[in-house]
Amino acid sequence: MPHGESWFSFLPYYEAFQRWISQTLGTSYMEHTSRLGVQHVIAYAVVVLFLVFVGFYVNRRLKSPEDNILPEGKVTFFGFIETIVRATYGMSADLMGPKPAKYFLPLIGACALVIFFSNAMGLIPGFLPPTDNLNTTFAMAMVIFVTTHVYGVKEHGFVKYFSHFFGPKVPWWIAWFINPLMFVIELISHIVRPITLAIRLMANMTADHLVLGIFVGLFAGLGLVLVRFNTKKNTRFPSRKRGLRRLPKMKKLALRLVSFAAPLALTATAFAQEAADAEGQATAIAGRALAAGLAIGVAAFGGALGQGRAASAALEGIARNPNASGNILVPLILGLALIESLVIYALVIAFQVQP
Amino acid sequence: MKTRTLRSVSVAALMLSALGFVLGGVSIGVSAAVGGIVAVLDAWAITWLAKRIVRGAGALDRGFAAVLLGAKLAILLSVCWALLARWGVDPLGFSVGLGALVLGMLYAGTELAVLQTHAQREAQTGEG
Known part of the structure; x- marks a missing residue:
């Protein structure tokens, strides 16, 4: 299978879909090709579709409380999902407190599950993880970036929220040059964060997939x-x-x-x-x-x-x-x-x- | 077992050599024949050595048996290397001819298993 291709390449109408996307959205500058890659889009759609089914399954299980009074004695898929959700909630509650953690659980939990199953998809021979493409990771990072600031403004108000960008309160004779400097630093820090996180996840997955491919090639048996x-x-x-x-x-x-x-x-x-x-x-x-x-x-x-x-x-x-x-x-x-x-x-x- | 094994391997070697001559020409055919001869000799050596190991199990030390087998393997590898590197035997034809060892051994083993099953059935029928 050529580099950058996966089993999705054999889907019917794949070529037509890729051609249509390229004609509609233009060529890809990021991938240095004349065609816009759609592998990550299809892979991401598959992961999301899978998680929708998982959501229905877990929801149905939760509606019958008699099955969930005691924890299951063996490792099951339901238990696995429950563990991920619990771990995500616990980590969020430690960082931001129980109330915001509960509020953000659908978003953070969805991100955690999507990233986990996307990365895991790369372990199946012939599939590419959607997270090894910067378009996917950057889109996810942008969602978190916008949500964070919208929630911040909603919770603290516009002025109060952005005032913390100027740093801590200090005497006026220090503040006149420290606060503008802190504002610039904070602004750059917030803008750069989604970019660096997106690149980090993409680079991790690309390197991981590459190394895995080399090892599988060497030790196929x-x-x-x-x-x-x-x-x-x-x-x-x-x-x-x-x-x-x-x-x-x-x-x-x-x-x-x-x-x-x-x-x-x-x-x-x-x-x-x-x-x-x-x-x-x-x-x-x-x-x-x-x-x-x-x-x-x-x-x-x-x-x-x-x-x-x-x-x-x-x-x-x-x-x-x-x-x-x-x-x-x-x-x-x-x-x-x-x-x-x-x-x-x-x-x-x-x-x-x-x- | 020894006669049956050698017979099976020899027949397989002849068939594969003929196949080499027909499909690959003289060069491949000769190399297949050489591979077949090596296979027959190897089968003979293995059978001889295995019989010595099994019959002399009481006296033969395990380590010594392993050394004997290892020495035989080293000699075989040296001969094969010499055939391929020095005497210009074609590797493809040689591989084809050498397949006689696997085919012959498997055929002999299967034949023996079938014969033993028949013998057991006959014995059971006789008892019944």
Whole structure:
């Protein structure tokens, strides 16, 4: 998927919508393209739509008080939303007091939920978080900026509210130059705040998404490696077996080894691709050498380790039950052959990748 | 098991080599044949070593078994590297031929499992 594109690009009439927006609102100066990007708009609309449904769901749950007398004994979606709302209210009440916190809860809570689910959207492969676009973050910051000052004027009156921009009351012989200076400083501070906050959230999400993309590209098979660790005993229900524990021992071993070798090949090709895209021949050669070395080095290490473990497990089984040696031999041979073939394939990949 | 494994791997190697000759030409075909030979030799070595480990389980130390396997792996990697880097074996054809190890082993394992199931059923039927 090209940079800046997501699954939303495959929506019907997406191109027509983007063309219409560009013709209506003009070209994008911020994105340095002839077309105005609409990915963040669609993503934001999806998040808002999702939160509307969440609102209906939570509202319906709250209307039946018999279900909400006792807290739920497990983590549920309702409990999760309740935790976010409680945390938002608690933080707001600590900062501004209970009354304004209750007044502002719909706004602050909505912002918190929108930002949370927008950021979380970036964790789904193929989706871009709407908050990695300055247009989104700046629009949200402007809403807060305007609301803050409107509420301030409404609560304290125009003169009293803006008089606090001049700073604290000081003797007249200091005030004549301090107060105008403080006014300018406060004014700049208030104007700059939404801009800096918008840039901060956008930069955080852009960097986060970029780093996540690089790591996913490098360790695309990491999920398979996690299979290795899914063998923990179910302590609550010892009779129930989870994950790989259901499988026979040698099948489990083969799965683990495949899971070990898959990331190696993917990592090597990822490095090779990075190297091919890199500017300059020296960087490309260094990248390819690194990819080749990493592929064969880690594959040989993992293969040797796997074979050692296979032999160890076989010997352990035979020591416990010598009559089972006939049954152990075949899976052992299969396991060893599969491990070795994976290592040799890693060698071939390393050979292809090397400069 | 040893005969069955070697037979399966050899047949798979022959088939893949023929496939290499037909689809990739002489260069790929020869490389596939070389890969097939390596696969058959590797299958033989693995079977031999696994039998030694299992039969000599009482006397053979675990660490020593691991060292034996590790040494075999190192030798195999060196041979493969020499074939690819020094003797100009085509990597693609070699990979195709080497696939005989996986295919042959899996076929032999499946065949054995089917035979064992049949034997168990017959034994149960005889008892019944």
